[in-house]
Each structure stands twice: as structure tokens, then as C-alpha cells.
Amino acid sequence: MPNKSGDVYGLTILSPIIEDEKATPSHDLQIRDHLAKLSTREDSPFAQAPGTHLARLVVMDDVIYVGMPACEEHLQSKYLVFESNCDGDLDGYLRSLVDTIPDHLDAIWKHCVGYPGAANRQAFIDYMKACQLDTTFYFAAVNDKSVSETLRALQTQTAVADFIATHQGADAATLQREFLQFVALLKSQPPPRPGSMGPHRYIKTGGRNE
Amino acid sequence: MSNINGKVYAMNAITPMKPWKTWILRGFFFLLGHIKPLQKDLIDLSFIEFARWVVLPRKGFPFLGNSQVKEDLKYDYLLFFSNFNGTWNQYIDAFSAVLSKGLNLVWRWSEKFPGSVPVTSFKEYIARVQFDTDYYFTAYPHATANDIKSAHIVQSSLDQLSLVAEQCSPQQFADAYLRFVLQVQSHLGETGEAPIAG
Numbered sequence: 405m406p407n408k409s410g411d412v413y414g415l416t417i418l419s420p421i422i423e424d425e426k427a428t429p430s431h432d433l434q435i436r437d438h439l440a441k442l443s444t445r446e447d448s449p450f451a452q453a454p455g456t457h458l459a460r461l462v463v464m465d466d467v468i469y470v471g472m473p474a475c476e477e478h479l480q481s482k483y484l485v486f487e488s489n490c491d492g493d494l495d496g497y498l499r500s501l502v503d504t505i506p507d508h509l510d511a512i513w514k515h516c517v518g519y520p521g522a523a524n525r526q527a528f529i530d531y532m533k534a535c536q537l538d539t540t541f542y543f544a545a546v547n548d549k550s551v552s553e554t555l556r557a558l559q560t561q562t563a564v565a566d567f568i569a570t571h572q573g574a575d576a577a578t579l580q581r582e583f584l585q586f587v588a589l590l591k592s593q594p595p596p597r598p599g600s601m602g603p604h605r606y607i608k609t610g611g612r613n614e
Numbered sequence: 615m616s617n618i619n620g621k622v623y624a625m626n627a628i629t630p631m632k633p634w635k636t637w638i639l640r641g642f643f644f645l646l647g648h649i650k651p652l653q654k655d656l657i658d659l660s661f662i663e664f665a666r667w668v669v670l671p672r673k674g675f676p677f678l679g680n681s682q683v684k685e686d687l688k689y690d691y692l693l694f695f696s697n698f699n700g701t702w703n704q705y706i707d708a709f710s711a712v713l714s715k716g717l718n719l720v721w722r723w724s725e726k727f728p729g730s731v732p733v734t735s736f737k738e739y740i741a742r743v744q745f746d747t748d749y750y751f752t753a754y755p756h757a758t759a760n761d762i763k764s765a766h767i768v769q770s771s772l773d774q775l776s777l778v779a780e781q782c783s784p785q786q787f788a789d790a791y792l793r794f795v796l797q798v799q800s801h802l803g804e805t806g807e808a809p810i811a812g
Contacts, residue, residue, distance in 0.1 A: 480682075
């Protein structure tokens with residue numbers, strides 16, 4: 405199924421934006437204005453709703469004219485593109501969105517034609533499916549790990565690097581005892597929140613790109 | 615507008631295709647999806663976290679009635695969404711250098727596609743058909759695709775060592791720990807803020 409790669413689902417939604425000459429500013433601008441103010445870090449709505457690896461929202465104003473001898477043509481509507489790379493199946497993901505961030509969804513999609521609102525969960529799911537495009541080819545570099553597994557692994561990677569650095573030359577008994585303590589501590593820690601930049605660490609700088 | 619979040623760049627592109635050509639492209643993607651060795655170069659590029667191509671037929675734009683006017687188009691459209699690490703120039707350069715044959719097979723059906731080599735005209739074309747992202751979220755902005763792959767290797771190796779750590783003697787553990795360090799040492803790269811690239 406082209407919408408899936410392993411356990412990851414590639415969701416593509418194209419929602420027509422309301423064309424209303426009387427609306428000031430226009431609905432597409434209102435969407436853009438809202439999105440520009442939305443956090444992209446831990447307090448992003450997509451960090452609150454579980455299962456989003458990466459997601460984007462784009463206002464597509466028109467198709468692009470590539471020049472002669474191609475024909476020039478234009479769309480009748482502007483579209484809101486929602487592209488998400490998420491865990492699990494589509495219904496479960498849409499349910500988790502509508503259950504955790506209904507107000508955010510309404511604030512964005514209320515500018516789209518036929519949007520029923522998030523209060524009616526089934527109507528919301530039906531609307532999203534009506535706007536869904538099937539992916540023709542989908543590629544995911546890592547397609548068998550959930551968001552929480554990946555965040556946990558990144559946390560582990562940093563912690564392991566520190567543990568190895570601080571235990572060079574330790575005797576076998578100390579190493580074993582402290583390793584067991586380290587693993588227990590690591591398991592007891594919550595995984596980093598989605599959208600966070602991870603622990604702040606001093607990085608030696610001075611490379612050519614900086 | 616934000617095409618970049620942390621270490622990842624969101625690219626959107628749309629290109630027109632004559633409707634009869636889209637079936638050839640669908641055939642190519644079908645083969646690419648079912649013959650895994652054909653994806654080798656895409657995997658080897660190693661800085662693409664997720665990418666997708668969507669063939670959008672001219673009569674396939676979502677139509678919801680109400681006040682919406684139905685689209686009346688001559689072309690089908692190819693949508694491309696990519697999530698990659700690094701800069702736009704690095705990405706297009708690498709695409710052109712490593713995947714030129716594959717890219718030609720994907721985009722040669724699009725109007726006015728100049729070919730992926732030479733890279734100058736390819737870049738001009740991509741810049742023309744690209745449109746910007748308004749909102750971009752990633753659950754792990756501090757990590758690249760390679761960081762993620764490495765992190766899972768470290769996690770898996772750690773889990774294996776943890777299983778035996780309690781049962782073995784200190785000397786047996788020290789030997790197992792040494793093997794673990796050798797296994798993960800090349801997967802402990804630093805994550806964090808992306809360098810500022812010019």
C-alpha cells in the first residue's frame with residue numbers, strides 16, 4: 405500500500421480553502437497568519453498529539469507554469485496541504501488528532517470548504533479522508549520505529565556516549581555495578597518531549613560551516 | 615514561512631504532466647516500490663528522513679461541493695514532498711550527482727524538465743516549481759536521519775547488553791562491555807543545534 409512504508413503512514417491531505425471576496429483578510433492569509441504564530445517546538449499541537457514524526461502545512465496558491473510550450477492554467481481554489489509522517493493506521497492517527505488538539509484543528513481548517521469541525525469526531529475523519537490523496541511512492545529512512553521509540557533511542561545515544569566517556573579505565577566490578585545503575589536510571593527517565601531540541605550540550609565549534 | 619526546522623528542510627514541488635504520461639510514471643513507481651534494490655541509491659543518500667511523490671490526476675483534486683468551483687485542468691500534476699538534512703544546494707547537488715538516472719525517470723514526464731544533469735538547469739527548474747512551507751514540525755529537530763539510524767543501533771546494542779549484564783561475572787561483563795563499545799563507537803555522534811550553513 406503506497407501510503408505506508410513499514411509501520412509509518414504517509415498522509416497527504418489537500419483541503420480547498422474558502423474563496424470569499426468579503427473576507428478581509430482572505431481565508432488563505434488568515435491560515436498563513438495563524439500558522440506563522442504557531443510553535444514548532446514542544447508546545448506545538450503536533451507534539452501534543454501522539455505519533456507525528458514530521459508534519460507540514462502549506463498553502464498552495466496555484467499550480468506552477470513552467471513556461472512555453474507548456475499550457476498555462478490555474479486552479480479555481482487555493483488548497484491547504486497537510487503532509488504528515490505518522491505512526492500506525494490512518495483512523496487511529498486522525499482520532500488522536502481530534503481527541504487531543506480539536507481547537508487547533510478548528511483554528512486552521514475552519515477556513516476550508518466543507519470543514520465540519522472537530523466536535524463531531526466521525527465527521528472530521530470523513531472530511532479528512534475526502535480530502536486525502538493517495539501517495540504514489542513513499543520512502544521512509546527508518547520505517548519500523550515509533551516516535552517515542554526514536555526519542556527514547558536518541559536519549560539513550562547521548563547517555564551512552566557520556567557513560568562510555570566517564571568509565572574509561574574503570575575496573576570490571578565497578579563497571580558492571582555502575583552500568584546496571586545507569587540502565588535502571590535510563591529506564592526510569594521519561595523520553596524527551598516531541599519537538600524538543602534535546603539536552604543542551606557544549607559543542608566545540610570552529611568548523612568551516614560556522 | 616519556514617522551510618527549515620532544526621536539522622531538517624521541507625521541500626514542496628509541483629510539476630505538470632500530460633495525462634497519458636502519468637501512467638508510465640505510475641509504472642515506474644510501482645517497480646521502485648516492489649523491487650527493493652532499485653531503492654539502494656535513495657537509501658544510500660542517507661540524509662532523507664521521509665520523501666513522497668503523489669501523482670494528482672487533473673480530475674482528482676478534492677471537490678467538496680458547497681461554494682467550491684470544480685477544477686478544470688489540462689495537466690495531471692506530480693507533487694513531491696521531501697524532508698531532508700542539510701541545505702537546499704547540498705540536497706539538489708547530491709540528488710543530481712547520485713540519483714541522476716532515477717530522477718530523470720521520475721521527472722522526465724513533467725513538462726519542460728531539463729534533465730538532472732547538468733545541475734545548473736536542474737536547479738533552475740526545481741527553484742521554479744518549488745513552493746514554500748508555512749508550518750513545519752519535527753518530533754526530533756536536533757537529529758538527522760543518520761543520527762536516528764545510529765541511535766536505534768545504540769539502543770538495540772544496549773538492550774542486548776542489559777539482558778546479560780546481571781547474570782555474568784564482572785570479568786565476563788567487562789568483555790561483553792568492550793564488545794558493546796566496539797559495536798556502538800561509530801554511532802555516538804553528537805546531536806544538537808544545526809551548524810549555520812551559508
